[in-house]
Amino acid sequence: MSELPSLGMGTFRLEGDVAIESVKQALESGYRHIDTAQIYGNELEVGIAIEQSGVPREELFITTKVWLDNLTQDAFTSSVEDSLNKLRVESVDLLLLHWPEKDGRVSMETYLKLLAQCQQKGLTKHIGVSNFTIKQLDNAIDILGEGKIYTNQIEVHPYLQNTAVIEHCKQRGITVTGYMPLAVGKVMSDGVLIKIAERYNATPAQIAIAWQLKQGLATIPSSTKRKNLDANLEALKITLTDEDMREISALEANERIANPEFAPNWD
Template identity: 55%
Template sequence: MSYSFPNPGFGTYRLEGDTLKFAIDCALKHGYRHIDTAQFYGNEKDVGAAINASAVPREEIFLTTKVWWDRLEPQDLKDSVDESLARLEMDHVDLLLIHWPSPDNALPMSAYLTALKEVQSAGKARHIGVSNFTIAQLDEALEILGSGRILTNQIEVHPFLQNRELIEHCRGMGIAVTAFMPLAVGKVMEDETLKRIADRHGVTPAQITLAWLNQLDIAVIPSSTKERNIQSNIEAMSITLSDEDMAAIADLDRGERIASPDFAPHWDQ
């Protein structure tokens, strides 16, 4: 695999409090070792508490958080990372991402990516990366940071938005792709093609989708509050799909983007 971090990860968007603690406990129990959070999620304190209370040693857990787009001014970015670490009650994260590029390039990328690199150099992030960056933005980022500094580009990928051009560009740059919303907020469960393939394998459409992404060498961070789904999502990594299955899922691409706020960049697809 092209990614050098645990897969699948466990996504925590919209989870909080006891529900979040239960979900992280289940995820760690069933073998997840990558937990994904963000400043924007408002749950870093709960995520940190759940990890710190776990029987799984901190050094075995790969933790990702992200800097929100309104904290990209260099000193503000550094302050925001210190605030994140305080909420997490940790001295570093394993991966620190820019959650969204500066809207309309209001702040030069060189300013906030240089600050991101300085945070890494200070030992507060083992790895750095980006999220929701387009092909042109990745090219600019590579010029600023140099080859080998960007671990991943976390982007929306699922059967209905396959983002092939951007994914191939990432691969050509040696950047791992991490898919968020891999299950298209549950829409994969209703798709007839995915249901037919799932029936043949004796699994669920969600598991088929995660297996498809795994075979495409794309890391995933699915989320759930139900233990049976948390377990089945990690079990999906052992499913092997046929060439026929893969081709049928490839045909489902319809450019259906779910996460496209008004501050999003001009998308490649």
């Protein structure tokens, strides 16, 4: 598949048989975008699930991400080849840099050019970044050229709306993929989202997903339960009003969940 589906399945924190069964269930439900990463430790399980599902490779959009330890000249390409072996595919549809390197151990120019080389070698159809700030994104575009970066995958949910980065990505022609769209379950008990959900005979999770889709974002919620996987897909049928969007925008709290010590200086 050449284009990024707007709704995919994230696999962060899914391990072993749980990862296999969850991905198989997602594919049975109709998901065609599966997002994984080297650091998740589940590329092998994702590959097994895809193989067992029987879904033709050309119908799938598979994303993985290169971890910080593998950004060097010596490790980068071989780590990607290892990922492909685990995933049991000849190439992925999207290869991302999982985080920008903060300590200067490897220059951005070095690892971005290695990323581009993987694309040139046919190891991935598209390339992109994750957790890049506005300044880092502009630096990356200066290095690679306009139109090369397919997406910037960033944390987005009602309590961290990341509007400045999203707007900048749109201006630069880069799709935003929002991760942690359900704020690790917090949306389920939110009074505003519950109220909006009642209007649509929906769940707060579906509203949080529909809120991202309305903005033109791709999003990758994660679940291990078939009924939740199915319900998340139903969010594609919900079109929120401008008033709904305004109510959700008021929930912004700059509440960042993914903020490790190696994170950049956020916008």
